[in-house]
Amino acid sequence: MIQVKRGPELKELLVTVLLASAISFTLAISVAFLIVSSGREVVGADVDSANLATVIQVGVVGPLVETALMAVMISFFFRPLLERDIPVMLASALAWACVHGFFDLYWGVIVFLPFLVDTKVYLKFLRFGFRWGFAAATATHGLHNLAAIFLLYLWENTGQ
16 A cells, blocks of 8 residues: 555545445445334344433444454454455455444444445545544544434434
C-alpha cells in the first residue's frame, strides 16, 4: 500500500464517513427487518436505549475497541495474506460476523455487511496513515451504532 504523506481532504473524509454510515445502517436495518419479519428474534438488539451509559458504550466505546481490534486483524493477518482490498474486506466482515454471531446467530448475519463497509472505509483512509484509517472507520461505525440505538429508542417509546 502506498502511503500518502498528507492527510485527506476534510470534505472527502466527512462525505465518506456520512455516506458509509448511511449505507451501513441501511444494509443492516434491511437485513434485520427481513430476519424479524420472518418471525425470528434478534437478541443482540436487546439493549436499554434510554440509558446514557449504554449509548456511550454502543456509540463510542464499542466502535473504538472493535475498530482497534479490526485494525490489528487487518495489519497482522489479513493484509499480509490477502493483499487486495476485497478479500481483506470479506475476511474482516466474516470474522466480525462470527464474533457477533457467537452471541446471537442473527446478529452475526446482520453485522456482516456493515463491517464490510467499515473495513472499506478503514482501508481507504489507511493510505493517509493509521490514525486516519482508524478515525474514519471508528466514526463510521459509531454513527451507524448511534443511528441504530436512536431508532431502537424511538421504537421502544412510541407505543409499538
